[in-house]
Amino acid sequence: NIYNDDFKLGTALLVNEIYDPNGPDAQLIKKHFNSLTAGNELKWDATEPREGQFSFSRADQIVDFAMNNGIAFRGHTLIWHSQTPNWVFHDDKGNLVSKEVLFQRMKKHIEAEVGRYKGKVYAWDVVNEVIEPGDKQPGGLRNSPWYQIAGEEFIEKAFEYAHAADPDAKLFINDYNTDMPDKRQYLHDLIKRLKAKGVPIDGIGHQTHIGIMSPSAFQLDQMILAFTDLGIDQQITEMDMSIYTNDSEAFDTFPEDLQLRQAYRYKEIFDVFKKHKDQLSAVIFWGKDDLNTWLRTFPVKRNNWPLLFDERLQAKYAYWALVDPS
Numbered sequence: 001n002i003y004n005d006d007f008k009l010g011t012a013l014l015v016n017e018i019y020d021p022n023g024p025d026a027q028l029i030k031k032h033f034n035s036l037t038a039g040n041e042l043k044w045d046a047t048e049p050r051e052g053q054f055s056f057s058r059a060d061q062i063v064d065f066a067m068n069n070g071i072a073f074r075g076h077t078l079i080w081h082s083q084t085p086n087w088v089f090h091d092d093k094g095n096l097v098s099k100e101v102l103f104q105r106m107k108k109h110i111e112a113e114v115g116r117y118k119g120k121v122y123a124w125d126v127v128n129e130v131i132e133p134g135d136k137q138p139g140g141l142r143n144s145p146w147y148q149i150a151g152e153e154f155i156e157k158a159f160e161y162a163h164a165a166d167p168d169a170k171l172f173i174n175d176y177n178t179d180m181p182d183k184r185q186y187l188h189d190l191i192k193r194l195k196a197k198g199v200p201i202d203g204i205g206h207q208t209h210i211g212i213m214s215p216s217a218f219q220l221d222q223m224i225l226a227f228t229d230l231g232i233d234q235q236i237t238e239m240d241m242s243i244y245t246n247d248s249e250a251f252d253t254f255p256e257d258l259q260l261r262q263a264y265r266y267k268e269i270f271d272v273f274k275k276h277k278d279q280l281s282a283v284i285f286w287g288k289d290d291l292n293t294w295l296r297t298f299p300v301k302r303n304n305w306p307l308l309f310d311e312r313l314q315a316k317y318a319y320w321a322l323v324d325p326s
């Protein structure tokens, strides 16, 4: 398999993949991965759909599965603009709440969630996708309700609450397209600013949802290099490789030339990751197989083949390209 001593090798999964903890999906997960992430089950809409009404049973199943099998678990995610219920930001009349009310709600939520899994989660994505490539606010931040109500301070508070709830968990800021020079720079400067203020931030998560043509291995190399001066931990948190170059393509089958190209690209990129093993503590795929992939619904409904195992859980060329020959 592709276990190696360089970094943890992980996958995201959904609770339905392990309903049968000895079924084929669960077996494959146990065989190949030593870090797990819940794909949806720890997002705010899943764990606190209504104020003060927590539901952790699905998340518990995944965390228990990880613990029972000696697999490290990564928490995803505490603060995000998506998959967050509307009540979090609004009062009874539908107006945005004050900063004080928002911070209270954040604190309760984070204490409950991080507290529940204290000692079981080795890393949390505390904030997700707070840098916006489009509608930018000062500092490159996304114009989310979090930002509208509290400015940059919501990020500081999120890290403080998470750290108080589990001082041993490594706390991450997670984002996509972190290879893009502008976005990379905004993130770099934000982390630097937070660290200077004493905010307990330990690392950056690069989602790494990439395509069949870009970014290049060189650009991913630059992405990691851009953060090394900060002395923080780095992880690849959600890797997959769509086979399409635009939203209107859709194939019935996966062309052989693209299968080979994908395998070659995975290999080239993993060589870069291995080169940076001292900075990278984990490389995590956003799923294990081409059936259970979010890229079959996002950005449009279509076939896609972004991962290491095919729809029937058979190893693809991409998998064989990453097997450690030693």
Ligand code: XIL
Binding pocket: 039, 040, 128, 207, 238, 294
């Ligand atoms: C995705 C899930 O995989 C889907 O099932 C869900 O419908 C939408 O969210 N970046 C992230 C993840 O940080 O939380 C997203 O997960 C994929 C993009």
